[in-house]
Amino acid sequence: MTQLSFLPTLPFPASPLALFGLLLLAGVIGGELVRRALRLPRIVGYVLVGLALGTSGLNWLDGALLREAWIFVDIALGLILFELGRRLDFAWLGREPWLAATAVLESALSFAFVFLALLYFGVQPLYAAIAASIAIATAPAVVLVAAQEIKAEGQVTERALNLTAMNSVIAFVSSTMLLAWLHHEYRANWAIVVLHPVYLLAGSALLGYLASIAAMTLARWLGRTERGHLVVSLGLIAVTVAAARMFELSVVLALLAFGTLSKNLDRRHDLLPVDVGWIGQLFVVVLFVVSGASLNAAEFATGGTLALIYVLARFAGKSLGVMSLTYFSGVRRGAAGLLCLALTPMSGTAVGMVHRTGQLYPDFGAKLAAIVLSAVLILELVGPVAVQFALRRAGEAAEDK
Amino acid sequence: MNSAETEFRPSASCTMGVELELQILNSRDYNLARDAADLLELLGRTGHPGAVKPEITESMIELNSSIHVAHEPLVQELGRIRDAVARAAERLNLRIAGGGSHPFHQWGERRIYPTERFRHILDVYGYLAKQFTIFGQHVHLGCPSGDEAIFLTHLLARYVPHFIALSASSPFQQGEDTSYQSSRLNTVSAFPLSGQIPFVHSWSEFLDYFEKMRGYGIVESMKDFYWDIRPKPEYGTVEIRVFDTPLTVERAAALAAYAQALARHLLTDRPRAPSREVYLLYNYNRFQACRYGLGGTLIDADGGRHVPLKEHVLETLARVAPHAAEVGGAAALKALEAGVRDGTGDAEWLRRAYKARGTLNDVARMQSELWMGLTRPAAR
Numbered sequence: 001m002t003q004l005s006f007l008p009t010l011p012f013p014a015s016p017l018a019l020f021g022l023l024l025l026a027g028v029i030g031g032e033l034v035r036r037a038l039r040l041p042r043i044v045g046y047v048l049v050g051l052a053l054g055t056s057g058l059n060w061l062d063g064a065l066l067r068e069a070w071i072f073v074d075i076a077l078g079l080i081l082f083e084l085g086r087r088l089d090f091a092w093l094g095r096e097p098w099l100a101a102t103a104v105l106e107s108a109l110s111f112a113f114v115f116l117a118l119l120y121f122g123v124q125p126l127y128a129a130i131a132a133s134i135a136i137a138t139a140p141a142v143v144l145v146a147a148q149e150i151k152a153e154g155q156v157t158e159r160a161l162n163l164t165a166m167n168s169v170i171a172f173v174s175s176t177m178l179l180a181w182l183h184h185e186y187r188a189n190w191a192i193v194v195l196h197p198v199y200l201l202a203g204s205a206l207l208g209y210l211a212s213i214a215a216m217t218l219a220r221w222l223g224r225t226e227r228g229h230l231v232v233s234l235g236l237i238a239v240t241v242a243a244a245r246m247f248e249l250s251v252v253l254a255l256l257a258f259g260t261l262s263k264n265l266d267r268r269h270d271l272l273p274v275d276v277g278w279i280g281q282l283f284v285v286v287l288f289v290v291s292g293a294s295l296n297a298a299e300f301a302t303g304g305t306l307a308l309i310y311v312l313a314r315f316a317g318k319s320l321g322v323m324s325l326t327y328f329s330g331v332r333r334g335a336a337g338l339l340c341l342a343l344t345p346m347s348g349t350a351v352g353m354v355h356r357t358g359q360l361y362p363d364f365g366a367k368l369a370a371i372v373l374s375a376v377l378i379l380e381l382v383g384p385v386a387v388q389f390a391l392r393r394a395g396e397a398a399e400d401k
Numbered sequence: 402m403n404s405a406e407t408e409f410r411p412s413a414s415c416t417m418g419v420e421l422e423l424q425i426l427n428s429r430d431y432n433l434a435r436d437a438a439d440l441l442e443l444l445g446r447t448g449h450p451g452a453v454k455p456e457i458t459e460s461m462i463e464l465n466s467s468i469h470v471a472h473e474p475l476v477q478e479l480g481r482i483r484d485a486v487a488r489a490a491e492r493l494n495l496r497i498a499g500g501g502s503h504p505f506h507q508w509g510e511r512r513i514y515p516t517e518r519f520r521h522i523l524d525v526y527g528y529l530a531k532q533f534t535i536f537g538q539h540v541h542l543g544c545p546s547g548d549e550a551i552f553l554t555h556l557l558a559r560y561v562p563h564f565i566a567l568s569a570s571s572p573f574q575q576g577e578d579t580s581y582q583s584s585r586l587n588t589v590s591a592f593p594l595s596g597q598i599p600f601v602h603s604w605s606e607f608l609d610y611f612e613k614m615r616g617y618g619i620v621e622s623m624k625d626f627y628w629d630i631r632p633k634p635e636y637g638t639v640e641i642r643v644f645d646t647p648l649t650v651e652r653a654a655a656l657a658a659y660a661q662a663l664a665r666h667l668l669t670d671r672p673r674a675p676s677r678e679v680y681l682l683y684n685y686n687r688f689q690a691c692r693y694g695l696g697g698t699l700i701d702a703d704g705g706r707h708v709p710l711k712e713h714v715l716e717t718l719a720r721v722a723p724h725a726a727e728v729g730g731a732a733a734l735k736a737l738e739a740g741v742r743d744g745t746g747d748a749e750w751l752r753r754a755y756k757a758r759g760t761l762n763d764v765a766r767m768q769s770e771l772w773m774g775l776t777r778p779a780a781r
Contacts, residue, residue, distance in 0.1 A: 086429070087429065089428060089494060092428070092491075095491045095492055096491075096494070153427075153434065153435055154434075154435055154436055154439070155436060155439045155493060158494060223759070224758065224759030224760050269758075269763060269766065272760055272762065273429055273430035273431075273762055330492035330493050331439065331443075331493070332439055332442045332443075395438075396435070398510070399512060
């Protein structure tokens with residue numbers, strides 16, 4: 001047998017590369033089928049493929065494989081959050097203060113509505129509060145990718161993305177603060193209660209800041225080469241995501257900070273506007289397949305009704321917030337309702353927040369997951385449709401060729 | 402025949418009005434945006450001086466001044482309209498820029514502004530309608546009668562190279578340096594009804610021509626002629642349309658003052674009669690101005706001598722200076738003259754910006770910052 005040692009031995013070792021390729025292919029096929037058969041956004045197809053392959057379906061993508069795929073999800077999230085951050089323009093928020101005010105109000109109202117609704121249906125206050133704080137966030141990946149798929153551009157698109165960036169930060173800050181409260185409930189000492197949120201917020205912001213300084217410095221040194229700046233951005237995105245994981249910081253906050261500071265601190269316009277979109281598309285497919293696979297349809301059986309209430313209360317809160325302030329902002333009147341629709345998606349970041357809680361307090365995490373992840377399941381499928389409907393209705397999608 | 406449209410409504414001689422087509426940019430990479438409708442809606446809601454209108458694609462907006470005699474009130478009014486439009490644009494996170502072309506937009510990405518007329522143009526001209534996302538300044542000059550308007554149109558034709566060279570601000574198109582000072586007019590030339598007015602001698606002769614063309618079904622209204630200079634009977638003006646939109650409203654007002662002084666000279670001094678020779682040389686001279694700007698060479702219709710365009714412009718500026726002084730345009734002409742002597746036009750400014758920064762995104766950004774008054778034109 002020794003002379004045949006050039007032959008591969010069975011079983012094959014797990015290969016992340018093969019996994020990446022297969023997830024990509026499965027996602028693309030699913031996305032295209034959904035688009036052709038149902039005329040729905042491709043994202044819905046990616047998620048459905050994930051659901052079919054994951055624990056809810058064939059169970060080919062189990063926990064171990066999902067962990068292998070996590071690196072691709074991280075890259076996708078990094079690219080998306082960086083891009084979203086680049087669109088958050090502080091000078092604009094200064095000139096159009098109603099937009100920032102809208103973000104604060106719709107965040108507060110979606111928290112309040114979800115919290116009160118869950119309380120009313122007998123959920124304990126602490127669970128309700130943490131679930132409500134997660135409800136504040138709109139999914140950056142879904143809004144950005146759904147908008148890019150139809151090449152949407154305009155006031156509703158831009159405002160939806162800015163509101164998403166802001167409510168993601170607000171959601172993260174408030175859920176972190178509530179986690180501190182949770183620490184206290186579980187009899188942790190006060191130093192942890194105070195230090196953990198401070199560490200998360202300040203650490204993530206500092207990491208983003210350092211990345212943006214590095215980006216601007218390298219860009220200046222490289223000179224005006226678009227390709228060079230693209231590579232620098234990609235490299236720093238990967239390093240920042242890894243560093244955020246390593247230091248137990250927030251990937252969302254660090255990458256948003258990186259993106260937005262690299263735009264807003266760049267007074268001399270050293271960093272060229274780079275388009276990470278087309279590279280992002282590769283990883284985005286895997287991101288949505290994996291997030292579909294990590295959802296458990298069985299949880300829907302236990303959390304289904306509450307999840308429905310959660311979704312409706314969240315939509316009502318966000319809509320009231322957006323509707324009541326859009327009048328004062330510069331955008332046209334008809335845009336308010338469309339903005340509400342564009343803010344409905346929920347996904348990866350919410351899953352991340354639930355997992356974070358679950359890691360710290362497993363039984364608490366499980367109870368939370370039943371409600372929140374069932375809501376995510378609904379919104380992963382409805383969200384992309386709502387976003388594209390809103391942006392098409394707003395006349396901001398590119399013409400179909 | 403609809404006489405209301407072709408009847409020439411007399412207006413006070415040598416009054417002037419300015420229309421400016423402007424670029425709407427996003428603030429991310431300074432490509433053209435598509436927010437004309439939102440911008441117009443916001444301006445309509447908050448109120449603004451002058452008139453603001455949509456143009457052929459959703460990335461454009463047009464400003465109109467009112468009618469002026471003197472330069473100073475014109476520049477003041479344009480400044481006020483600019484400030485109002487700039488403020489509204491900033492609330493929508495948009496930028497507004499002058500310049501005859503956007504340096505790097507791709508015409509295929511443009512969308513037609515949804516009105517019946519613009520959709521009709523897309524229907525008739527196909528892709529040319531989207532390529533028409535170029536930005537010009539139109540100057541209206543008041544005329545007391547239709548016959549005077551025809552006379553003025555013919556005499557101004559000789560100075561078309563001046564207008565092109567002085568306003569040239571479209572060296573870049575579709576991401577490339579075109580090597581032209583004004584590449585915008587090449588796009589206009591693609592339209593079958595572009596060009597010049599036929600050599601008619603009176604308003605009634607002109608109307609005969611118009612009716613004939615309408616009879617053939619070639620045109621429906623005067624608007625269908627995309628001539629470099631055309632009479633505009635409903636305003637009682639002659640409209641010069643070869644200017645690229647300059648980088649600032651100050652330069653736009655100065656160019657209008659030059660056209661006004663020139664018209665005043667031509668209508669009061671009557672230096673010569675309309676001549677066919679001008680039209681023989683027309684396309685050559687026009688090309689020289691587009692390609693080389695003030696560095697081009699003009700063939701003079703009187704005697705056929707070759708003259709550097711720069712020299713011809715300086716001579717003419719001196720000749721019409723007294724007329725400018727009569728209507729309060731002397732300072733504007735002085736400023737233009739200084740620019741001609743230094744060779745610091747808008748096309749040079751744009752090329753210098755590109756050389757300094759190395760990307761057209763930055764050129765578009767600086768163009769918008771200059772127009773909106775966020776930076777002073779220090780690079781000049």
